[in-house]
Amino acid sequence: MTVHILKPGMMSSLQDRGRYGHQHLGVSPSGAMDERAHRLAHLLAGNSAAQDLASLEITLQGPSLRFDEPALFVLTGADMNATLDDQAVAVLRPTLARAGQTLNLQAAKPNHGARTYLSIYGGFQVESLLGSQSTHMRVGLGGFEGRALKKGDQIQLAQPLPDDETALNRLQAELDELRIYMPAALALAPRERVRVILDQADLFTDESLALFQSQSYRISPASERMGYRLEGQPLQRKTPKELLSAPTCFGTIQVPNDGQPIVLMADRQTTGGYPRIGQLASVDLAQIAQRLPGQNLGFEVITLEQAHALATRQEQAFTRLNDSLESLRKACAQCMDRA
Incomplete structure (x- = not known):
């Protein structure tokens, strides 16, 4: 009833949509960097949209793992030439x-993203801490022993499929007939400029606001799950006055004293005192999560109303996909009933 990690890959950790409601206590939500890909993997593995189970987030170089029991799995995100x-x-x-x-x-194909998500029907048997199975590696919280996987780890499956050839053959026949219609709103069409809502724009000079929207930034090698540092022409504030610390979100764009923006990511700090020039639209968070250091990134300013409309369209697409996969969930449940 376990998955054996034969080779861990560069960095593989269990992540769900994050542990929310605890930032006032200093607990970062953490969670999947590409939540879109995680949710896709979760649904396509036959799991219910009502329950968020952790998937394995795999970064740049993939692992090797052996199944002790039958399992239904799905890979989404970056293509890593899986076999x-x-x-x-x-x-x-x-x-x-x-x-x-x-x-x-294997390694992620060039220009095909940075992170792959592996989800399994029934999920992994790991404890939920503060309402989430996500791993926060900086503080050793959640997931599998609060860390990235390493060679020799054994992860229990929460609901292994029955090792019964008749049941498995019937499930395979159902999978062979399954037709999946992926809504266009869930695809990750690469964007040269990701969409952002301006925040404390009044703190920056007019020239810097124009520069923020026109230049192309390079993603720094010093970028990781906490934040992506960008390199470009520095942005200038009108005055260097001190600011009170304020809550941060996934996609908050801070500008420290050197004028080089930082996009806060899944393992971000809970508060920050740097000026916030903008907030990334939620639908484009995956765009940054799947980019690599050295690649370029630009920004396109949109309104809050436009960002809400884009998020609503994406949620409606997830609902349509979930509804269309009812036959897959039934086939998985019938396979379990034959155990």
């Missing part, structure tokens, strides 16, 4: 692994 016992595994497609099979992921 199951040397047979190619498609992304965005439920795949049935039999007991003893090995899943191998």
Whole structure:
């Protein structure tokens, strides 16, 4: 009833949508960097939208793992040339692994993203802390022992499929007939300029506001799950006055004294005192999460109303996808009933 980690990859950790409601206590939400890809993997693995189970977030270089029991899994996000016992595994497609099979992921294909998400039907058997299974590696909280996976780890499956050939063959037949219609709003079409709502724009000079919207930034090598540092022509404030610390969000864009913006990511600090030039639209968070250091990034200013409309369209698309996968959930439940 376990998954054995034969090779951990560069950095693989369990992440769900995060632990919210505790920032006032200094607890960062953490969670998946590309929540869109995580949610896709969760639904396509036959899990209910009502329950958020952790997926395995895999960064840049994939792991190798062996299934002790049958499992239904899905890969989303970056394409890492995955194979199951040397047979190619498609992304965005439920795949049935039999007991003893090995899943191998290689390096992410160039220009195909930075992070892959592996979700399993029924999820992994890990404790939920403060309402989340996410790993916050900086403080050793949650997930699998509060850390990234390493060679030799064994992770329990919460609901392993029955090791029954008849039941598994029936499930495979259902998977072969499954047609998945992916709403366009859930695709990650690369954008040269990600959309942002201005925040404390009055603190910056008119020239800097224009520069913020026109230049192309380079993502610094000093970028990680806490924040992405950007390199470009420095932005200037009107006056260097001190500011009170304020709560931060995923996608908050701070500008420290050197004038180089920092986009706060999943493991961000809970408050910050640097000026906030903008807030990334939630639909474009995945755009940054799937970019690599050295790549370029620009910003396009939109209104709050436009950002709300984009987020509503994405949520409606997730609802349509969830509804269309009812037959997959039924097939998985019937397989479990035959155990």
